[in-house]
Amino acid sequence: MEKTPTPTHCPYCALQCGMNITPLPQGGVEVTERADFPVNRGALCGKGRTAAEVLSPAVRLTTPLVREGGRLVEADWPEALDRIAGRLAATRERHGPDSLGVFGGGGLTNEKAYALGKFARVVLGTSQIDYNGRFCMSSAAAAGTKAFGLDRGLPFPLEDVPRTGCVILVGSNLAETMPPSLRFFTELRENGGTLIVVDPRRTRTAEQADLHLAPRPGTDLALALGLLHLVVAEGRTDEAYIRERTTGWEEARAAAMAHWPEYVERITGVPVPRLREAVRMFCEPEAAMVLTARGPEQQSKGTDTVGAWINLCLATGRAGRPLSGYGCLTGQGNGQGGREHGQKADQLPGYRKLDDPAARRHVAGVWGVDPDSLPGPGRSAYELLDALGTDVRALLLMGSNPVVSAPRAAHVEERLRSLDFLAVADVVLSETAELADVVLPVTQWAEETGTTTSLEGRVLLRRRAVAPPPGVHSDLYVLHELAGRLGVEKGFPTDPEEVFGELRRASAGGPADYSGITYRRLAEENGVFWPCPEEPAGTSGAEGRDAASGAVSQGPAASDASAAVRHPGTPRLFLDRFATPDGRARFVAVAHRATAEEPDAEYPLLLTTGRVVSQYQSGAQTRRVAELNAAAPGPFVELHPRLAARLGAAEGDPLAVVSRRGRAVAPARITDTIRPDTVFMPFHWPGEGRANTLTNPALDPTSRMPEFKSCAVRVERVEAV
Numbered sequence: 001m002e003k004t005p006t007p008t009h010c011p012y013c014a015l016q017c018g019m020n021i022t023p024l025p026q027g028g029v030e031v032t033e034r035a036d037f038p039v040n041r042g043a044l045c046g047k048g049r050t051a052a053e054v055l056s057p058a059v060r061l062t063t064p065l066v067r068e069g070g071r072l073v074e075a076d077w078p079e080a081l082d083r084i085a086g087r088l089a090a091t092r093e094r095h096g097p098d099s100l101g102v103f104g105g106g107g108l109t110n111e112k113a114y115a116l117g118k119f120a121r122v123v124l125g126t127s128q129i130d131y132n133g134r135f136c137m138s139s140a141a142a143a144g145t146k147a148f149g150l151d152r153g154l155p156f157p158l159e160d161v162p163r164t165g166c167v168i169l170v171g172s173n174l175a176e177t178m179p180p181s182l183r184f185f186t187e188l189r190e191n192g193g194t195l196i197v198v199d200p201r202r203t204r205t206a207e208q209a210d211l212h213l214a215p216r217p218g219t220d221l222a223l224a225l226g227l228l229h230l231v232v233a234e235g236r237t238d239e240a241y242i243r244e245r246t247t248g249w250e251e252a253r254a255a256a257m258a259h260w261p262e263y264v265e266r267i268t269g270v271p272v273p274r275l276r277e278a279v280r281m282f283c284e285p286e287a288a289m290v291l292t293a294r295g296p297e298q299q300s301k302g303t304d305t306v307g308a309w310i311n312l313c314l315a316t317g318r319a320g321r322p323l324s325g326y327g328c329l330t331g332q333g334n335g336q337g338g339r340e341h342g343q344k345a346d347q348l349p350g351y352r353k354l355d356d357p358a359a360r361r362h363v364a365g366v367w368g369v370d371p372d373s374l375p376g377p378g379r380s381a382y383e384l385l386d387a388l389g390t391d392v393r394a395l396l397l398m399g400s401n402p403v404v405s406a407p408r409a410a411h412v413e414e415r416l417r418s419l420d421f422l423a424v425a426d427v428v429l430s431e432t433a434e435l436a437d438v439v440l441p442v443t444q445w446a447e448e449t450g451t452t453t454s455l456e457g458r459v460l461l462r463r464r465a466v467a468p469p470p471g472v473h474s475d476l477y478v479l480h481e482l483a484g485r486l487g488v489e490k491g492f493p494t495d496p497e498e499v500f501g502e503l504r505r506a507s508a509g510g511p512a513d514y515s516g517i518t519y520r521r522l523a524e525e526n527g528v529f530w531p532c533p534e535e536p537a538g539t540s541g542a543e544g545r546d547a548a549s550g551a552v553s554q555g556p557a558a559s560d561a562s563a564a565v566r567h568p569g570t571p572r573l574f575l576d577r578f579a580t581p582d583g584r585a586r587f588v589a590v591a592h593r594a595t596a597e598e599p600d601a602e603y604p605l606l607l608t609t610g611r612v613v614s615q616y617q618s619g620a621q622t623r624r625v626a627e628l629n630a631a632a633p634g635p636f637v638e639l640h641p642r643l644a645a646r647l648g649a650a651e652g653d654p655l656a657v658v659s660r661r662g663r664a665v666a667p668a669r670i671t672d673t674i675r676p677d678t679v680f681m682p683f684h685w686p687g688e689g690r691a692n693t694l695t696n697p698a699l700d701p702t703s704r705m706p707e708f709k710s711c712a713v714r715v716e717r718v719e720a721v
């Protein structure tokens with residue numbers, strides 16, 4: 001009998017492309033395109049198309065593992081869970097609750113992220129929880145919150161991009177990271193709009209641009225200031241908008257005016273005429289956008305850097321207006337939802353602040369605990385990893401692979417090895433799971449139902465299409481079982497819809513309000529944009545109202561008897577007011593400063609890191625897919641022909657890249673698409689070519705984001721043995 005396809009979403013990046021899954025008679029599933037989801041309209045990249053391969057028992061974990069005599073051996077679930085609960089309890093007894101760490105992931109569903117945060121704070125009583133999303137877009141989140149009072153990656157749908165006049169894309173190679181999104185930018189240009197790409201490399205995305213600006217890594221802040229200087233000098237500011245909708249302009253203006261174009265050219269290497277051209281292209285159309293990604297964000301001054309780009313939008317009246325604004329292209333599949341529901345060190349569900357007494361009271365009420373029993377904010381992701389084996393003695397880790405993805409990775413690996421106890425729940429035996437004392441095999445996207453929130457702030461329903469292999473359970477089951485063993489019998493259901501119901505209540509009234517969203521609505525409406533508060537029964541005024549701005553929203557129409565009480569969701573934020581107490585956006589006065597590690601005689605070059613189209617994040621899943629592995633089998637060192645000539649290196653020659661933290665070896669890839677003073681390595685692989693062995697954990701003071709995008713290195717030829 002023909003099986004009906006199950007509509008769902010991709011397990012990988014934050015675009016969350018729609019796809020159908022159909023179980024095959026011979027076992028396994030088929031992934032096919034889904035044309036009804038407006039973000040990808042049927043397109044999938046190679047990662048999404050091949051996602052079913054990771055469901056195969058041949059490449060994934062199907063039984064718990066425990067360490068015996070130094071080796072991981074198979075165990076049953078009760079034994080593995082008993083061992084975790086016993087070691088967590090003993091560690092807490094001996095060293096106190098903050099000796100227990102919890103590390104989550106931006107790939108976990110909203111339900112799992114919510115349950116994990118609650119587990120850490122209610123069951124373990126620890127403040128030591130953070131997640132790998134800290135390494136993703138936390139600088140943009142911090143800058144957005146400062147400026148607008150609220151962080152939602154994109155405050156408008158991607159569908160607005162083709163209708164604006166100009167987009168400045170800063171540090172995003174979306175042609176490789178999320179290829180189906182490229183069509184929005186192609187359509188922008190077809191409609192007469194222009195695309196400016198800021199990237200030290202002439203990437204496949206930059207090749208599509210009308211103007212490519214290639215600053216030195218780590219100088220995007222100066223570049224944005226230089227553009228703002230020219231905006232002011234050329235009289236292109238929107239004075240009425242600045243007066244009516246912003247505060248703090250004079251300080252920000254003065255800071256920008258200290259950055260003369262010639263000075264900015266010296267810092268960035270971008271010629272003044274190109275700066276002028278960018279300003280003209282950005283300011284002439286009626287509407288324009290700035291979108292940032294990891295390039296400006298993964299810096300030790302990432303928050304200020306993003307703030308400088310937001311200032312540019314505000315000075316020109318291009319935020320909170322139709323088809324205009326600033327947005328962040330979040331990377332991980334649930335990078336957005338993952339930061340909203342309580343697995344971040346400083347946050348409670350609904351994007352509430354952990355140090356806000358009212359927020360603590362509200363969430364504690366939903367959880368049925370005393371607000372004073374909730375711990376305060378903990379360490380950020382890198383600081384937590386750095387504390388392993390010292391203050392933090394035992395770690396529960398879900399859905400993350402910091403051995404490959406963390407900065408200064410050799411040190412992080414050594415810290416993980418120094419733990420008294422490490423438990424990992426994952427789909428595959430990642431490089432981090434290999435170090436664990438207990439490994440739990442958990443379900444993945446097609447085997448479980450749950451929600452994610454895309455980079456647009458659109459909450460989506462992923463549906464279960466196939467049963468997991470025998471012996472595999474969900475992360476919710478893991479938390480339920482551990483909570484019970486640690487004396488908390490209630491409050492950790494295994495049914496995702498039940499968890500979502502509680503999440504809705506916990507988020508109600510908060511910045512990221514999900515209370516009006518149900519699984520039924522998500523299925524019927526192809527997703528709902530937050531905030532979406534639950535309207536009081538009997539009201540009908542919700543339709544068409546934008547909760548954050550009071551402006552008319554274009555949310556989907558409700559379609560059943562409860563239509564009168566459905567809030568439509570909020571595709572577009574800030575149209576009438578920003579989410580600050582006075583409704584005005586805030587300029588932040590920022591100034592250029594150097595990266596944490598500038599080149600010198602010993603380390604004369606800059607390393608920048610990034611992604612390739614056929615691998616995803618730490619590669620734990622995609623390195624197990626034959627087609628993807630064949631397309632991108634290993635790391636490489638991208639360098640300019642002039643630098644290669646200086647080194648006497650030919651294409652494919654093994655090169656050692658050396659920083660103050662270590663050495664990575666990979667073959668040379670010689671190309672004139674990179675600056676001669678910069679080398680590039682993708683970070684998806686472990687072993688001797690691990691790029692993150694080299695990267696600098698210098699942290700942004702606000703977001704605690706490490707400086708992945710820039711560190712000083714030297715490059716050496718490796719002589720064949």
Ligand code: SF4
Pocket residue numbers: 010011012013014015016017040043044045046047048049177178179180181
């Ligand atoms: Fe999946 Fe992202 Fe590729 Fe879409 S672009 S198919 S969401 S990995």
